[in-house]
Amino acid sequence: MISFLALLTTGVEIVISHPRFYWGETGNSGTAPLFKIPIPSSRDTVPTGYNYVMPDQNGWSRYLHFEAAWVLVLTGFVYVVAGLCTAHFRRNLLPPPAERKWRALLEVFKNYLRRAPPNAAESHSYNVVQRTAYLSVIFVLFPLVIWTGLALSPAFDSAVPAAVNLLGGRQSARTLHFFISGFLVAFLVVHITMIVLAGFWQRVTAMITGRVATHLERT
Amino acid sequence: MSNISRRKLITTGLVATAGVAGLATASRLALNYGLIPPDSGSLYGPGETLTYAAQRLLTRHSLAREFPRSMISKVPFANETAPPNEAFKHHQAAGFSDWRLTVDGMVATPASLSLSDLRTFPVNNQITEVVCEEGWSYIAEWIGTPLVNVLNAIGVLPQARYIVYFSIEPDWWESIDMADALHPQTFLTLGMNDGDLPVSFGGPLRLRVPRQLGYKSVKYITRITATDSLKHFGKGLGSASPEAGYAWYAGI
Numbered sequence: 001m002i003s004f005l006a007l008l009t010t011g012v013e014i015v016i017s018h019p020r021f022y023w024g025e026t027g028n029s030g031t032a033p034l035f036k037i038p039i040p041s042s043r044d045t046v047p048t049g050y051n052y053v054m055p056d057q058n059g060w061s062r063y064l065h066f067e068a069a070w071v072l073v074l075t076g077f078v079y080v081v082a083g084l085c086t087a088h089f090r091r092n093l094l095p096p097p098a099e100r101k102w103r104a105l106l107e108v109f110k111n112y113l114r115r116a117p118p119n120a121a122e123s124h125s126y127n128v129v130q131r132t133a134y135l136s137v138i139f140v141l142f143p144l145v146i147w148t149g150l151a152l153s154p155a156f157d158s159a160v161p162a163a164v165n166l167l168g169g170r171q172s173a174r175t176l177h178f179f180i181s182g183f184l185v186a187f188l189v190v191h192i193t194m195i196v197l198a199g200f201w202q203r204v205t206a207m208i209t210g211r212v213a214t215h216l217e218r219t
Numbered sequence: 220m221s222n223i224s225r226r227k228l229i230t231t232g233l234v235a236t237a238g239v240a241g242l243a244t245a246s247r248l249a250l251n252y253g254l255i256p257p258d259s260g261s262l263y264g265p266g267e268t269l270t271y272a273a274q275r276l277l278t279r280h281s282l283a284r285e286f287p288r289s290m291i292s293k294v295p296f297a298n299e300t301a302p303p304n305e306a307f308k309h310h311q312a313a314g315f316s317d318w319r320l321t322v323d324g325m326v327a328t329p330a331s332l333s334l335s336d337l338r339t340f341p342v343n344n345q346i347t348e349v350v351c352e353e354g355w356s357y358i359a360e361w362i363g364t365p366l367v368n369v370l371n372a373i374g375v376l377p378q379a380r381y382i383v384y385f386s387i388e389p390d391w392w393e394s395i396d397m398a399d400a401l402h403p404q405t406f407l408t409l410g411m412n413d414g415d416l417p418v419s420f421g422g423p424l425r426l427r428v429p430r431q432l433g434y435k436s437v438k439y440i441t442r443i444t445a446t447d448s449l450k451h452f453g454k455g456l457g458s459a460s461p462e463a464g465y466a467w468y469a470g471i
Binding site: 014015017018020025026027028029030031043044045046058059060062063064066067068069070071152153154155156157158159161164165170171174 | 261263265266267269270274277278281282283284286290292294295296298299348350351352353354355356357358429430431432463464465466470471
């Protein structure tokens with residue numbers, strides 16, 4: 001969580017030094033962007049039209065971005081290995097066969113919209129929407145964000161040129177890295193909102209200790 | 220506490236001990252094999268060391284991607300530089316005929332080379348991308364002589380571990396390890412896209428290090444020195460970049 005927030009803030013700071021995105025191999029202030037983020041830049045060489053240069057935070061942001069990435073990747077690695085060894089993914093995250101249907105997903109959304117209280121099974125395990133979201137984050141978005149990030153390293157690309165070539169070039173990799181980070185942020189926002197709605201401290205206790213303090217248990 | 224079995228406690232303890240022992244061995248090995256960057260003393264040292272060590276193990280001999288001529292950028296972007304100092308203006312007015320590259324430090328025969336001396340070395344070309352730390356990039360053809368040719372000619376001593384290089388502009392200097400210094404794509408660059416290297420792109424002489432970000436490719440090079448330690452250059456962090464808050468190793 002801490003490293004994700006560190007990656008997010010420093011990532012934003014790095015984008016501010018060139019808030020223009022391109023597609024393909026190359027792109028710079030002299031070429032047409034795919035899109036621009038309408039903010040001033042921290043570099044006066046970027047034609048933003050605001051006539052204002054933001055404070056430059058790139059140096060420490062880059063240092064911290066890469067260090068936090070290491071923390072996230074290493075803890076992520078331990079988590080995935082542990083999850084596979086203990087069959088956590090198979091038992092707790094893979095939706096049971098009966099629920100692998102659109103109807104099951106819709107049903108959960110309906111309950112959310114009605115703000116129906118979770119049933120007994122849900123307060124101790126994850127429903128099909130949660131399972132799908134968590135599996136996508138762990139096995140799709142995180143691998144993609146790591147891949148697109150690595151593809152931005154000229155040294156890594158020299159060893160593994162396919163890493164960037166498969167993405168359609170360096171600037172495409174940068175643009176994809178930006179969007180995938182956006183999806184991860186969206187997940188985080190929804191995830192935290194749901195935790196707050198479900199009762200923040202009770203859920204956080206459950207996450208850390210694995211115990212759920214229900215009324216039944218207390219009485 | 221009752222939930223944690225004795226077996227779990229013992230395994231966790233063993234794993235933790237193995238982890239600490241592993242880290243200690245790793246750091247000793249890293250130091251022996253030169254896998255610790257000179258700016259590793261800060262808060263960001265562990266991250267930088269992991270990146271540098273991992274990439275050195277993976278990329279010691281790998282070549283930066285080269286592109287077909289058709290991909291050369293029509294609009295290369297000349298990043299801004301500080302206004303040139305008097306010494307540079309003087310050289311520019313003279314058509315750079317008196318420009319010298321001093322090569323010294325841990326070398327058998329220190330030398331002072333003119334641009335025409337440099338042109339007597341085998342000249343190569345490469346079509347590679349310039350990648351800026353800000354996020355933008357362009358592709359150009361670079362013409363020059365691989366630094367390794369000059370280093371071989373003057374005889375770098377085997378104990379040299381870094382090459383430090385200086386611009387004519389004050390406080391603009393960088394250094395690279397021998398893996399990058401001896402790399403065939405690390406060029407003393409004299410030309411760009413079939414012409415002389417324009418001043419805005421670092422002319423008359425730029426050291427291009429294509430496997431690292433653009434800021435390692437210092438413009439207006441006047442001195443190269445071989446050393447076994449970076450401690451006595453500037454603040455001892457390896458180059459001017461860490462002194463300004465940027466990482467020494469820029470292969471990211």
